[in-house]
Amino acid sequence: MKVQRLLMNLRCGLPRQLVTDLFALQPLRAGITSHYLRRLNLCRHSCICILGRRLSSRGVIACSGIHDLIEDEWDGKNSGANLKDEFDALLVCKKYPSIIIGSSPTIELYDGTTSLSSAATQSCWGFPPDAVGANWGVPSRLCNTWSSLSVSLEEEKSSSQLPMEESVPSLLPNEPMPVPIGRLDRSVVEEESLDKVAAESDLVAASVDMILDRPISSLPGLTKRQCHLLEKNDFHTIRKLLNHFPRTYADLQNAHIGIQDGQYLISVGRILSSRGIRAGLSFSFLEVVVGCEIADDRSTWEHMNGDLDAKEKKTIYLHLKKFFRGTRFTSQSFLRILQEKHRVGDIVCVSGKVKSMSSEDHYEIREYNIDVLDDEEDPSLCTAGRPYPIYPSKGGLNPTFIRDIIQRALQTLSFGMDPIPKDVTQELGILCLRDAYMGIHQPKNIYEADSARKRLIFDEFFYLQLGRLFQMLEGLGTEIEKVGLLDKYRKPEMSPAYIEEWSRLTQKFLKILPYDLTTSQLSAVSEIISDLRRPVPMNRLLQGDVGCGKTVVAFLACMEVIGSGYQAAFMVPTELLAIQHYEHLLNLLEKLDIECRPSVALLTGATPSKQSRVIREGLQTGEISMVIGTHSLIAEKIEFSTLRIAVVDEQHRFGVVQRGRFNSKLYYNCVSSRTAAAHLDDPSRGDANMAPHVLAMSATPIPRTLALALYGDMSMTQITDLPPGRIPVETHVIEGNEQGFQKMYKMMFDELEAGGKIYLVYPVIEQSEQLPQLRAASADLEDISQRFKDYNCGLLHGKMKSDEKDEALRQFRSGDTNILLSTQVIEIGVDVPDASMMVVMNAERFGMAQLHQLRGRVGRGARKSRCILLASTAGSLTRLKVLENSTDGFHLANMDLLLRGPGDLLGKRQSGHLPEFPIARLEIDGNVLQDAHHAVLKVLGSSHDLERYPGLKAELSMRQPLSPLGD
Numbered sequence: 017m018k019v020q021r022l023l024m025n026l027r028c029g030l031p032r033q034l035v036t037d038l039f040a041l042q043p044l045r046a047g048i049t050s051h052y053l054r055r056l057n058l059c060r061h062s063c064i065c066i067l068g069r070r071l072s073s074r075g076v077i078a079c080s081g082i083h084d085l086i087e088d089e090w091d092g093k094n095s096g097a098n099l100k101d102e103f104d105a106l107l108v109c110k111k112y113p114s115i116i117i118g119s120s121p122t123i124e125l126y127d128g129t130t131s132l133s134s135a136a137t138q139s140c141w142g143f144p145p146d147a148v149g150a151n152w153g154v155p156s157r158l159c160n161t162w163s164s165l166s167v168s169l170e171e172e173k174s175s176s177q178l179p180m181e182e183s184v185p186s187l188l189p190n191e192p193m194p195v196p197i198g199r200l201d202r203s204v205v206e207e208e209s210l211d212k213v214a215a216e217s218d219l220v221a222a223s224v225d226m227i228l229d230r231p232i233s234s235l236p237g238l239t240k241r242q243c244h245l246l247e248k249n250d251f252h253t254i255r256k257l258l259n260h261f262p263r264t265y266a267d268l269q270n271a272h273i274g275i276q277d278g279q280y281l282i283s284v285g286r287i288l289s290s291r292g293i294r295a296g297l298s299f300s301f302l303e304v305v306v307g308c309e310i311a312d313d314r315s316t317w318e319h320m321n322g323d324l325d326a327k328e329k330k331t332i333y334l335h336l337k338k339f340f341r342g343t344r345f346t347s348q349s350f351l352r353i354l355q356e357k358h359r360v361g362d363i364v365c366v367s368g369k370v371k372s373m374s375s376e377d378h379y380e381i382r383e384y385n386i387d388v389l390d391d392e393e394d395p396s397l398c399t400a401g402r403p404y405p406i407y408p409s410k411g412g413l414n415p416t417f418i419r420d421i422i423q424r425a426l427q428t429l430s431f432g433m434d435p436i437p438k439d440v441t442q443e444l445g446i447l448c449l450r451d452a453y454m455g456i457h458q459p460k461n462i463y464e465a466d467s468a469r470k471r472l473i474f475d476e477f478f479y480l481q482l483g484r485l486f487q488m489l490e491g492l493g494t495e496i497e498k499v500g501l502l503d504k505y506r507k508p509e510m511s512p513a514y515i516e517e518w519s520r521l522t523q524k525f526l527k528i529l530p531y532d533l534t535t536s537q538l539s540a541v542s543e544i545i546s547d548l549r550r551p552v553p554m555n556r557l558l559q560g561d562v563g564c565g566k567t568v569v570a571f572l573a574c575m576e577v578i579g580s581g582y583q584a585a586f587m588v589p590t591e592l593l594a595i596q597h598y599e600h601l602l603n604l605l606e607k608l609d610i611e612c613r614p615s616v617a618l619l620t621g622a623t624p625s626k627q628s629r630v631i632r633e634g635l636q637t638g639e640i641s642m643v644i645g646t647h648s649l650i651a652e653k654i655e656f657s658t659l660r661i662a663v664v665d666e667q668h669r670f671g672v673v674q675r676g677r678f679n680s681k682l683y684y685n686c687v688s689s690r691t692a693a694a695h696l697d698d699p700s701r702g703d704a705n706m707a708p709h710v711l712a713m714s715a716t717p718i719p720r721t722l723a724l725a726l727y728g729d730m731s732m733t734q735i736t737d738l739p740p741g742r743i744p745v746e747t748h749v750i751e752g753n754e755q756g757f758q759k760m761y762k763m764m765f766d767e768l769e770a771g772g773k774i775y776l777v778y779p780v781i782e783q784s785e786q787l788p789q790l791r792a793a794s795a796d797l798e799d800i801s802q803r804f805k806d807y808n809c810g811l812l813h814g815k816m817k818s819d820e821k822d823e824a825l826r827q828f829r830s831g832d833t834n835i836l837l838s839t840q841v842i843e844i845g846v847d848v849p850d851a852s853m854m855v856v857m858n859a860e861r862f863g864m865a866q867l868h869q870l871r872g873r874v875g876r877g878a879r880k881s882r883c884i885l886l887a888s889t890a891g892s893l894t895r896l897k898v899l900e901n902s903t904d905g906f907h908l909a910n911m912d913l914l915l916r917g918p919g920d921l922l923g924k925r926q927s928g929h930l931p932e933f934p935i936a937r938l939e940i941d942g943n944v945l946q947d948a949h950h951a952v953l954k955v956l957g958s959s960h961d962l963e964r965y966p967g968l969k970a971e972l973s974m975r976q977p978l979s980p981l982g983d
């Protein structure tokens with residue numbers, strides 16, 4: 017009776033088949049459990065119990081149905097009694113708290129027809145016997161690297177160490193072979209072959225779901241406490257755990273070729289001392305000295321030959337320092353706690369920028385990471401030549417424990433668990449899912465780690481696009497429409513609107529421009545205008561390198577809608593840029609006849625409230641045709657009369673949500689704008705309630721298909737050429753020593769003498785005690801003014817009031833100031849065409865993409881321009897030299913990858929220019945995205961509703977919705 021009640025209550029939202037099975041007390045099918053019970057918030061453990069197999073401390077217990085479960089429960093309590101009817105459902109609920117009787121909401125599910133073969137069912141809870149390809153043997157001694165540092169370690173073993181040899185029963189006897197790597201000819205793989213693998217995916221569906229989404233408690237050998245710890249830190253499932261990727265990899269052989277000042281070093285060594293030192297009344301510091309054995313510089317040629325053992329070695333000493341200000345940090349107890357955080361003798365991996373100290377082979381690192389590696393018993397430490405994964409810390413979990421538990425989880429993976437059809441992975445030459453997880457966590461070499469990263473990135477892009485296109489297909493009624501949509505993505509069509517078809521206002525605006533548009537500017541405008549004519553909202557990305565002239569293209573698009581009696585909004589990320597665009601547009605419009613001149617307003621956070629109220633009213637009534645501003649344009653109180661286009665400049669700074677807010681800004685009003693009567697081309701506006709068109713602009717070099725990932729169904733227009741007469745900026749990388757500064761001052765003098773204008777860019781506004789090596793804009797103003805007495809200097813930074821900033825830029829533009837000392841506030845969009853030189857102080861502090869953007873502030877006119885990158889250390893010269901040799905944004909993004917190496921790319925992105933994927937970097941992983949796009953079209957082309965790929969469908973439903981894009 018009570019069992020019936022429990023099942024009744026579980027029924028909400030369950031597919032019919034599952035409920036039938038439950039009522040009939042039949043053994044249940046694995047596919048059903050994975051898809052549906054999870055949606056009722058039942059944790060896997062609970063599901064297992066209901067569905068017939070349960071993991072307990074005794075191992076895997078097989079129950080053939082709910083009968084067995086009840087018997088099992090009852091036997092445990094009341095051995096021998098035959099009182100099943102009196103089994104208390106509450107008992108189950110108490111034991112498995114995620115079963116909430118009677119409170120499960122109805123959940124939208126796919127239809128319940130997904131069925132899985134019995135073979136798949138069998139594989140559910142077993143671990144394949146041969147799942148671990150890489151066998152990490154346990155050598156008897158630590159590798160040679162440690163020999164000279166062999167201070168014996170305490171024998172103490174971490175409680176987190178897990179037994180490695182535990183045998184686990186297997187229910188999946190025949191594992192498919194691993195997918196071979198190698199790119200095949202795409203055309204060879206036809207869609208029919210996908211059909212063949214569809215059946216295989218049925219099996220896979222169960223595998224991936226059952227393997228990756230098992231609760232963490234299903235890992236053998238875990239104690240209750242460890243399990244609780246992991247769950248507390250969000251590692252609820254094997255998937256969650258395996259997606260905790262290494263932050264970087266350490267080279268345990270410390271194969272550095274010399275060490276240069278300012279170099280970012282990752283080194284492994286042993287802690288020699290740890291001291292908390294009181295250095296003043298309110299000042300203390302921690303100093304940890306780590307001794308690392310590295311290859312000696314003098315034997316560099318041997319290193320080149322790869323003969324590491326034959327090389328001479330020497331010990332270097334890294335002094336890790338952390339400073340504390342305040343009297344409370346000087347107490348003895350604090351200092352003791354501080355120094356006890358690090359144990360002398362521990363083997364650690366240290367990373368950070370080094371600075372040489374006065375004694376030879378001693379280096380200081382101030383901003384550092386330190387990770388304790390395993391003790392000498394750890395087999396992975398000794399696997400010579402293998403990159404050693406360094407994991408990001410998580411909720412205070414011991415890194416050794418994280419590493420151990422991940423290795424244990426890897427052993428449960430099987431080759432057949434990949435939901436992506438084998439033909440797709442083979443065609444694209446990417447690893448299978450199991451190899452990717454092995455490769456990222458236990459790479460044999462850095463190339464394997466890189467291939468693994470590629471596959472995982474592929475998945476990020478693949479499921480993102482699959483989800484989007486799948487949803488779009490679902491929304492379409494007929495097969496023809498669906499085929500049409502997929503075709504659109506296969507070959508995006510271009511039907512540009514010719515100049516004669518542009519509105520009269522747009523044509524007039526084109527005529528008053530002081531220059532001719534370049535070919536790609538012209539075709540960009542045509543493409544956009546043709547989109548604006550359609551009765552569906554445009555979603556287009558306008559992309560082009562710095563200074564290629566995107567703004568005027570966007571202005572023309574605005575003129576087109578204004579010419580048809582609508583309004584335009586132009587949103588930019590900074591006030592400075594808003595003012596610049598506003599003034600630029602007003603200057604251009606002055607040349608138009610007054611009667612057809614649109615009214616343009618500027619609205620930023622700094623607009624006085626009275627004026628802002630007038631502007632708001634103007635927008636609401638339609639008096640104002642175009643508004644340029646910052647994010648205040650999407651404030652709730654702003655209402656438009658007939659907003660038809662929203663231009664969003666440098667929109668990586670804004671997210672999907674902000675862009676979407678324009679959609680709610682359409683308050684159609686029959687009163688057309690003031691200018692309408694004068695120049696309306698299209699007075700019959702049948703599409704009045706349509707959401708506005710969106711034109712996003714970006715200067716970040718990204719491949720065409722990346723738009724799909726970033727902007728969903730966004731189309732993309734690229735400006736590929738620069739305005740004529742532009743001379744490439746000449747870049748000089750100079751070391752910032754005394755000699756370097758003198759050279760730089762001389763170049764500045766020459767430039768000023770020749771009538772040029774100079775930007776001096778600084779990493780910080782004020783001098784900082786913590787980072788005394790950084791030059792600061794405010795602090796340098798006096799010195800520069802003294803040095804260049806005959807010239808005027810100005811200052812511009814983010815802390816200034818908006819009118820001060822505006823004034824500083826205005827003076828620089830007009831020539832009242834000749835040198836502008838500034839921070840990176842000028843990075844985006846600032847346009848002073850006759851600025852002819854830029855000097856970047858502490859250039860190594862800036863990312864490559866950022867320097868490329870900064871450099872784009874000069875060379876915007878006909879004058880030959882130069883950019884001087886001053887590097888504080890010799891070590892950073894190599895990276896900066898890349899900028900000396902190239903002005904191509906795509907090339908620079910790729911070089912950035914090569915210079916940093918794949919290991920460092922697993923961490924969070926650094927530049928802040930683009931929204932974050934867990935591990936993908938959009939600037940450089942565009943080709944992977946392209947592959948993913950191709951694969952998605954292929955898969956959906958062969959099965960619009962994914963019915964042939966239940967594994968993919970299940971995986972898609974497991975993944976998070978598309979939320980992280982930029983918001």
Ligand SMILES: Nc1ncnc2c1ncn2[C@@H]1O[C@H](COP(=O)(O)OP(=O)(O)OP(=O)(O)O)[C@@H](O)[C@H]1O
Nearest residue numbers: 531532533534562563564565566567568715739845
């Ligand atoms: N076809 C052209 N011929 C000559 N000059 C042009 C042309 N198009 C634009 N310009 C000028 O080039 C400069 C740069 O244009 P704009 O500011 O639009 O570039 P952008 O692509 O927005 O650059 P950024 O990404 O740096 O903001 C401006 O001074 C603009 O007036």
